[in-house]
Amino acid sequence: MPKYDTPEYNTMLYMKRREMIKGIGATAGVASFAGCANSGIPGTGGSGGSNGELLFWASPFDDAVWDSWKKWFNNQWKKNHDSSVTLSPFTYEDMRQKFLSGGRQGKPDAIEGVLENLSEYIKADLIEPITKQGKNLDFSDGYIDGAWNAVTYKGEVYGLPYFGNGRALVYRKDVFERNGLKPPKTAKEFHEVARTIKENEDITPFNNCTKKGGVRAFQEWISHVFQYHDNLYTPDGDSWKLQATPDTLGKIFKAFYYEPWASDNPFCNPDNRGQGYQANDPGYLNGNIAMIECGTWLMGWTTGPEINNESQTTKLLEENTGVAQLPYATGGEVGTYLEVKPVMVNKHSKNKDQAFDIVSKFCSPKSMRQMPSDNNLTPVHKDVKPTLKIDAWKPFVDAMEAGKPLAKITWGPVMDAYYDEMQSVVYGRKEPMKAGKDLHSKLKDLESKI
Numbered sequence: 001m002p003k004y005d006t007p008e009y010n011t012m013l014y015m016k017r018r019e020m021i022k023g024i025g026a027t028a029g030v031a032s033f034a035g036c037a038n039s040g041i042p043g044t045g046g047s048g049g050s051n052g053e054l055l056f057w058a059s060p061f062d063d064a065v066w067d068s069w070k071k072w073f074n075n076q077w078k079k080n081h082d083s084s085v086t087l088s089p090f091t092y093e094d095m096r097q098k099f100l101s102g103g104r105q106g107k108p109d110a111i112e113g114v115l116e117n118l119s120e121y122i123k124a125d126l127i128e129p130i131t132k133q134g135k136n137l138d139f140s141d142g143y144i145d146g147a148w149n150a151v152t153y154k155g156e157v158y159g160l161p162y163f164g165n166g167r168a169l170v171y172r173k174d175v176f177e178r179n180g181l182k183p184p185k186t187a188k189e190f191h192e193v194a195r196t197i198k199e200n201e202d203i204t205p206f207n208n209c210t211k212k213g214g215v216r217a218f219q220e221w222i223s224h225v226f227q228y229h230d231n232l233y234t235p236d237g238d239s240w241k242l243q244a245t246p247d248t249l250g251k252i253f254k255a256f257y258y259e260p261w262a263s264d265n266p267f268c269n270p271d272n273r274g275q276g277y278q279a280n281d282p283g284y285l286n287g288n289i290a291m292i293e294c295g296t297w298l299m300g301w302t303t304g305p306e307i308n309n310e311s312q313t314t315k316l317l318e319e320n321t322g323v324a325q326l327p328y329a330t331g332g333e334v335g336t337y338l339e340v341k342p343v344m345v346n347k348h349s350k351n352k353d354q355a356f357d358i359v360s361k362f363c364s365p366k367s368m369r370q371m372p373s374d375n376n377l378t379p380v381h382k383d384v385k386p387t388l389k390i391d392a393w394k395p396f397v398d399a400m401e402a403g404k405p406l407a408k409i410t411w412g413p414v415m416d417a418y419y420d421e422m423q424s425v426v427y428g429r430k431e432p433m434k435a436g437k438d439l440h441s442k443l444k445d446l447e448s449k450i
Contacts, residue, residue: 054085054351056358057099058112058343061089065372072370076361083351085358092117099346100124106348109355110362115150118158118342119408128345129156133356139365139383147380150340150405154235159342160363164380165295166399167223167326167336172290173392174320175201183324187255190327194260194267197290205267206260206291207283210426211276212419218411219337220293221418224252226404227332232414232443233407239448240409242440248331250436253425255329262428273426282306285313293326295339296396299388323395325402338403340380409450417442 060066070087077085088108090098096117099108103126113121121127134140134157147161171183176193179200184190194205209216225232228248233240260268269289272279281298283289286308299321301307302314325334343363349355361367365383379386386397421439424430430438 054083054110054349054354054358055088055108056085056110056112056362057088057090057095057108058362059089059092059095061087063089063372069367069370069372073361073367081354081357083354096120099126103346104348106346106350109346109349109351110343110358111346112162112341112343112362113159114341115339115406116411118151118344119153119410121344122153122158122408126347127158128347128349128352128355129158130160130345130356130359131155131157133360134160137360137364139381142365142382144380144382144401146338146401146403146405147340150338151342153408159344160359161340161380162343162363162368164338164340164400164403165297166338166396166401166403167219167293167295168396168399169324169326170284170292170294170298171322171324172203172316172320173322175203175290176322183322184327185325187251187259187327187329190255191259191267194291195265198267201290203287204269204272204283204289207268207272207280207289208256208260208293209276209280210257210261210272210274210422212274212423213415214276216277216280217422218415218418219339220256221252221422222406223293223326223335223337224256224329224332225249226337227326227328227335230404231407233409233447233450235407236447240407240446240450242443242447244440244443246437246440247433248436249439250433251329251331253422253432253435253439255327257422257425258432261426274423278306285316287312287316296388296393299390299393318390321390322392323399325395325399334402336399336403338400338405340405411450413446413450414443417446 061070073087074085092114095111095113099111099121103111103121103124111127118127143161144164147164148157150164151157151159151161169183175197176182179196181193181196184193190206197203197205208220211217222232225244225248229243232244233242235241260266261270261273272283280289280292281294281301284292284294285298285301285306299317302317303310307313326336328334343359345352345355345359365381368379368381368384380400386394388394388396417439421430421435421442425432425435
């Protein structure tokens with residue numbers, strides 16, 4: 001997992017896993033991409049930006065499966081521009097650090113990132129609002145509402161979206177069929193299904209991530225918060241106003257942390273308590289867990305050191321995996337966490353018009369259709385068809401459409417408060433409703449600090 005462990009980083013995890021699928025050598029880090037690899041394609045390698053070239057930083061650019069797209073992009077660019085574009089790959093952590101420290105020098109001209117980057121860059125006065133240009137594009141009307149909301153702050157659009165996913169319940173269809181079960185819609189049904197599996201099957205019924213500091217643990221929790229509220233915080237003048245109530249936070253803790261882990265009849269494997277995706281995703285892929293909360297990246301993860309048997313995992317995913325909306329606790333409704341990746345213009349670029357051309361060309365439906373097929377599993381634009389090849393996986397599209405993006409706040413203090421209370425419930429040190437009340441107090445104190 002990345003050192004810079006923040007919300008939105010499952011896209012990096014997805015990219016890391018895609019590298020394993022393609023057999024590309026991985027290194028430790030966010031997405032396991034080299035800092036400045038040269039692909040051998042003109043205009044795509046090195047640190048770039050010299051001799052009047054424009055510079056575009058994005059995480060996937062040294063992945064060989066992008067070579068075809070790079071050639072297409074360069075050919076398209078040359079049709080309308082005398083300049084050239086250097087496409088430089090960085091890990092998200094390196095991009096963030098380098099952009100925050102050096103972006104005011106004007107490079108890169110355009111940058112891809114994650115939503116937490118967007119809010120941080122706005123506050124650092126590093127990215128250019130592109131509201132008028134973005135909305136005047138001939139394809140702008142095709143973006144899903146959640147994608148536009150994700151890149152909009154105080155009425156201004158600060159980037160174009162190009163990739164997204166919504167968190168959903170991934171479950172074993174064969175286990176469900178043997179036991180006459182249906183995907184649970186409510187927390188009550190979820191508990192009944194899990195305990196039926198516990199009684200009748202030699203498999204862990206459910207697992208979620210409970211690692212302190214783990215990004216997935218946060219994303220899973222905030223998914224259930226979005227079943228009650230459009231966001232955890234909403235703008236209130238120059239500060240933020242907490243939307244969740246102590247009761248709501250307590251219900252979420254009870255339904256998805258206390259009952260599975262610490263109740264009188266738990267149904268999670270206690271050996272996985274306090275662990276992150278390393279126990280969660282491979283546990284499902286290796287056939288040891290019946291239900292997890294996950295995103296689309298799981299559907300391509302059939303090889304790598306974490307996979308015990310490639311053929312068995314492939315069969316599990318293609319024949320025995322179903323996808324449904326996340327169950328919700330009392331008083332909630334269908335909703336989930338939406339992950340959207342923005343592509344942005346450097347406010348200090350010496351050529352912001354061409355920087356926007358880079359962004360708009362990269363994020364166009366025509367470009368997205370040229371990208372590696374597994375990059376567009378749940379596209380954010382109606383003119384790009386989902387590439388989910390199994391009908392049973394297509395509810396991921398519904399999950400994304402029900403998703404809600406994070407508020408543009410500093411999430412670190414919020415996450416720290418959540419981790420402490422979540423683990424107090426999971427380890428049985430605190431009753432869930434008390435933890436909800438205590439978390440509410442902590443989050444309330446953060447209103448003017450985030």
